Amino acid sequence: MSIAYYDGQYVERDTIRINPTDFGFARGVTLFELARVYSGKPFCLMAHLQRLERGAKMLDLPLPALTELTDIATGVIARNAYAHSAIKFYLTAGECARPSGSSYMACDGFTPHLMIFEDEVVPKHPEAPYGLELYQSGQRLKIVPYDRDLPMLKTTNYLTGFYAARQVAGADYDDILFTHRDGYITEATRSNFFCVIDDVLVTPQRGMLMGITRHVMLELAAQLGIKTIERDLFPADLAQATEAFTTGSIAELMPARSIDGHQLPTTMNGKIFIALRQAFSANIYG
Incomplete structure (x- = not known):
């Protein structure tokens, strides 16, 4: 019990x-x-x-x-x-x-x-808590025009994400990316978002819950010398992304394979993803 x-x-x-x-x-x-x-x-x-x-x-x-x-x-x-x-x-x-x-x-x-x-929690793999096959295949992300109420507070209110995932994104996608009413991307339903554009790690800077795992990623990127920018990201920017992943306490680092119609060339094999994944594993298990 x-x-x-x-x-x-x-x-x-x-x-x-x-x-x-x-x-x-x-x-x-x-x-x-x-x-x-x-x-x-x-x-x-x-x-x-x-x-x-x-x-x-x-x-x-x-x-x-x-x-x-x-x-x-x-x-x-x-x-x-x-x-x-x-x-x-x-x-x-x-x-x-x-x-x-x-x-x-x-x-x-x-x-x-x-x-x-x-x-x-019984992780299925040390670097892929929900199962290695899922992480290797990567998430399919759908951009939707919604954003979280009071994103500075972590609450039990996941109604917007629940509705969008089931009624808007549909079965062809695994998770969604919220966009603020002003058009910039904020976060996924239960996680923060990162992507790599021109070898730079980019993550939204406002309008979302500032995740603890997100903060750890930024610290690890700085330690590894990975160039990182926190800025407004718009859907059109993601056509240039070569890597993308979400971060959260349970899923840790979850790679994406597509964002709307844009297919990413890598999932777990991206250079920056590998570096951060290894550093994160050393941080929690070392």
Whole structure:
């Protein structure tokens, strides 16, 4: 039985219940974080918790101190003792003690809830968590004219991506690339986007969630001497791309084989992708 943390106690995960009047459920006001755990050691945990803390401050939700959160997360990890896992943090707005139909400002006396779950992760390959064949073939990405609400917050609201992936992109694509209303590319549904144009690593600079794995990639690229630019990327720019990949905590580095009609010459065999993949593996397993 998986052990979780809920409002001050370690409990069996299956015993946790959420009140349907919780604004986390009824209004979607829930902050979310996910950090990978390799051989019992959380990867970039403090960066994830700092982002959670920034979100809590923006939404005026109480959160334990980062040192306490670290201890709690370590306690969950120790109790479950998975070889590899993902630890997930959920902070809901809670129930409104004095609800009012006239205004959100009239709601007060909230009782927020903090939940920390851990799911076992069993990578199919050390450098391709979802399976080597999938990474070798690469993703087919579809550009769509949508963007994320409040991209500075990591929340449980994936409605736009869910809708676009199923209703707009269709079965001929594996994931989508959001574009801001001003036309520039922002991110994929659950990951950040990188491409290589004229031997330069390029990634969007605004309008998206600033991912933790994205930040690690930028640091590794700097260490390797790879020329990198953060700038606005437009769909027309991607016709010149020779490599492309997305980054996220679970998938790590996921190469692309096509973007709309543009076929990329490489997937896992791209020069820059190989360098970053090897550096990332050394960073997490070294």
